[in-house]
Amino acid sequence: MTRVQKGSCLCGHVAFTVEGAPNGVTNCHCRMCQKASGAPYVTWVELPRAAVQWSGAEPAWRTSSRAAMRGFCPACGTPVAFVYNEGRDIDLPSVLFDDPEAYPPRDETWTESRRSWTVLNGQLPHHRRGRDDGEL
Ligand SMILES: [Zn+2]
Numbered sequence: 611m612t613r614v615q616k617g618s619c620l621c622g623h624v625a626f627t628v629e630g631a632p633n634g635v636t637n638c639h640c641r642m643c644q645k646a647s648g649a650p651y652v653t654w655v656e657l658p659r660a661a662v663q664w665s666g667a668e669p670a671w672r673t674s675s676r677a678a679m680r681g682f683c684p685a686c687g688t689p690v691a692f693v694y695n696e697g698r699d700i701d702l703p704s705v706l707f708d709d710p711e712a713y714p715p716r717d718e719t720w721t722e723s724r725r726s727w728t729v730l731n732g733q734l735p736h737h738r739r740g741r742d743d744g745e746l
């Protein structure tokens with residue numbers, strides 16, 4: 611059985627459908643995610659690019675570092691996606707799915723820059739920076 615999940619930005623202009631299982635789900639506490647989202651961390655669902663279909667408008671993309679781009683809704687500004695230029699995955703924020711409980715986090719990354727008032731989930735693995743493979 612293939613699981614299909616739908617989601618969208620705040621205004622609904624950008625919408626997506628995901629089919630298949632994620633490669634990971636991480637609470638990323640890095641400074642770039644903090645700046646780009648305006649929140650202390652982003653829970654990213656890491657999906658193979660082929661698993662994601664844009665069912666509404668596609669995001670607008672901006673280069674956010676030498677290695678990566680971030681997508682956002684051109685109508686309402688919601689951050690909706692992250693990709694490494696050379697990466698095989700596309701990351702979508704877990705809370706944008708219509709079922710916001712569909713993808714709970716599996717680990718915590720870049721905890722070295724977590725805010726002092728953010729409580730880490732003691733049930734999950736913690737990584738001071740990204741994982742060993744360099745993703746996130
Ligand atoms: Zn929008």
Ligand SMILES: [Zn+2]
Binds near residue numbers: 639643644720
């Ligand atoms: Zn991050």
